[in-house]
Amino acid sequence: CASLYDTKVDNPADYHKPQQVDDNYNLTGRFSIRTADKNYYGNFSWLKESANEELDFMSPIGSTVAQIKIESGVASLTDEENKTYSGENLNQLMQERLGFVLPMGYLHYWIQGVPLPQYPVQESLKSGFSQLGWRVEYLSWHDENHPQIIQASKDDLRIKLLLNY
Amino acid sequence: DSAALDNFLSNAKTMKADFTQTVVTGKKTRTTHGTMEIMRPNKFRWEYTEDKQLIVSDASKIYIYDQPLQQVTVKALGSSIDKSPAAVLAGANNIKSLYKITSVADKGDGLNWVKIEPKAANDNNGFQTVLMGFDSKQKLSSMQFIDNFGNQSTLKFSNLQTGINIPANDFKFKAPAGVDVVEQ
Numbered sequence: 172c173a174s175l176y177d178t179k180v181d182n183p184a185d186y187h188k189p190q191q192v193d194d195n196y197n198l199t200g201r202f203s204i205r206t207a208d209k210n211y212y213g214n215f216s217w218l219k220e221s222a223n224e225e226l227d228f229m230s231p232i233g234s235t236v237a238q239i240k241i242e243s244g245v246a247s248l249t250d251e252e253n254k255t256y257s258g259e260n261l262n263q264l265m266q267e268r269l270g271f272v273l274p275m276g277y278l279h280y281w282i283q284g285v286p287l288p289q290y291p292v293q294e295s296l297k298s299g300f301s302q303l304g305w306r307v308e309y310l311s312w313h314d315e316n317h318p319q320i321i322q323a324s325k326d327d328l329r330i331k332l333l334l335n336y
Numbered sequence: 337d338s339a340a341l342d343n344f345l346s347n348a349k350t351m352k353a354d355f356t357q358t359v360v361t362g363k364k365t366r367t368t369h370g371t372m373e374i375m376r377p378n379k380f381r382w383e384y385t386e387d388k389q390l391i392v393s394d395a396s397k398i399y400i401y402d403q404p405l406q407q408v409t410v411k412a413l414g415s416s417i418d419k420s421p422a423a424v425l426a427g428a429n430n431i432k433s434l435y436k437i438t439s440v441a442d443k444g445d446g447l448n449w450v451k452i453e454p455k456a457a458n459d460n461n462g463f464q465t466v467l468m469g470f471d472s473k474q475k476l477s478s479m480q481f482i483d484n485f486g487n488q489s490t491l492k493f494s495n496l497q498t499g500i501n502i503p504a505n506d507f508k509f510k511a512p513a514g515v516d517v518v519e520q
Contacts, residue, residue, distance in 0.1 A: 197364050201387075203405050203518075210518040212400065212409040216361035225362050227485065231391065231400050231409070232382065232420035234463055234483040235361070253484050311404075320404065333404055335366065335387075 183298035183309060189284040189316040195220050198282070200334040202228070204271045207327040211271060215332075219279065226275065237269055273330065274305075277323075281307050282332060284318045338437045340470035341450050345431060348476070348498040350375045357384075359489040372422065372493075378413060379507040380422040392509040393426065399509040407516045408509075421479050421491055424452075424466055440467060447477055 197218045204211040213236065214229040224241040238249045239261070247257035248264045256264055262272045277287060286292045286302045294301045299308035310320040313336045323330045351374045358367045373381040378395040388403040393413055400409040413423075424431075431437070431452060440449040447469035464486075469478035475498075479491045511517050 197362070199359075199361065199364055199366050201389075201402060201405060203402070203407055203409075205518070210409065210520050212402070212407070212518070212520060216364055218362045218364070227361050227487065229359075229361070229483075229487070230420065231389075232422060234420070234481065235485040235487050238485050249485070251484070331405055331407075333402075 184312055185297060186295070186299050186309060187315075189318075191316060192280065192283045192285055196283075198334055200332055202333075203331040204273070205327075205329045206271050209270055211269075224275070226273075228269070239265070239275075241275075271328065271330075274323075277303065277305065278332075281323055282318065282321055282334065284309060284312075284316070338439065338450055340448050340474040341431070341437060341452075341468060343474045344468075344470065344476055344498075348374075348376070350500055350502050351425070351476075351496060351498045352500060352502060353493040353496040355494070356492045357489060358492075359487070361487045372425075373502050373506050374422070374426045375502055375507060376426055378423075378426050380426040381506050382420075382422045390509075391420075391422065392507060393422070394507050394509065399511075401509070401511070401515070406514070407518060408511045409518055409520050411520050421481060421489075424463075424479075435466075443469075445469070447471060448474075 199214065199216045202211070202213060202215050213231050216227045216229070218225045222241070222243045226239040227235050228237040229235045236251045240247050241261070245257065246261035246264065247255050248268050249255045250268055256268060258264055261275065265272045280287045286300050290303055292300045292302050296306065296308060298310065299306070301307065305323050305325045308322045309318045310322055313319040313334070317334070317336065319334055319336070321332045352372070354369070354371050356367060356369050358365060368384050368386055370382065370384040378393060380393045382391040383389070390401040392399045396413055398411045398413055434455060435452040436455055438451050440451045443449055449467050449469045452466045452468065463481050464484055465482045467480040468476060471477045475496055477493060480488065482488045
């Protein structure tokens with residue numbers, strides 16, 4: 172499997188803003204999340220249908236380890252032991268139960284390659300932009316309108332998402 | 337009956353195969369392909385072709401090399417997170433002590449299915465149900481996993497060879513230069 176080892180990763184293309192953005196999507200991919208002291212890696216599946224969402228976190232080869240559900244604004248999180256926690260503040264739930272916070276509201280736009288429309292872009296970067304204190308960079312693109320690897324970092328949290336197409 | 341499983345366990349100290357994996361999560365079905373090599377106990381090499389992901393267990397650590405993300409994740413083999421088809425297959429020699437084995441009604445696919453469930457209630461290693469399907473020659477043809485969230489993944493093996501010589505180096509892993517190596 173030499174090909175797997177010597178494939179060079181070329182540096183990211185310059186950022187360009189995709190044209191269309193969807194309100195709904197049904198994505199799978201891989202995540203690598205680094206906090207100050209821990210690393211999380213695995214697969215994810217993210218289904219969004221307007222106000223309802225289901226985000227599954229899976230171990231590298233398949234079994235689901237956590238699931239976040241949002242039904243018309245009310246969030247719940249189920250962990251590996253199948254215990255479900257719910258509450259208004261999803262970020263707090265994630266921090267307590269998973270050890271990291273995935274800013275899902277922001278990522279709705281960022282994973283589609285665009286900044287949140289209702290907030291200013293603080294700085295445009297060679298491969299992305301910074302917004303709301305986050306650096307959002309697109310390490311590779313699937314095509315004109317679809318990023319493949321997104322990296323969002325803020326303070327000591329670094330989130331890398333690879334989207335399957 | 338579990339004769340097929342016993343037969344498989346006794347002469348499959350090593351195995352090698354191509355596989356197709358179909359994972360159903362939520363409303364999405366995704367199929368990927370790869371190759372696997374196993375040397376029992378606990379050594380395996382599991383490579384996903386399209387996803388360019390390589391998972392190697394040298395019986396003490398599991399290395400997950402994600403080439404597109406340029407990262408190697410290292411886990412202890414015993415860690416509860418190594419819930420995977422590969423770990424079940426590679427660790428299978430104590431399958432009879434760890435798992436309750438029952439045969440399953442005919443699925444009409446010509447395979448003889450066996451269900452294996454962890455004996456220890458809480459140690460279901462993330463999988464609610466693991467099914468192994470054997471063909472008429474008692475060769476492992478397919479595996480099915482349903483996790484605690486009802487997500488299902490199915491593996492179909494082809495070109496399966498058992499009891500063959502596999503170079504020891506295939507179960508060793510050295511991170512390529514320049515990639516992040518992170519312990520999980």
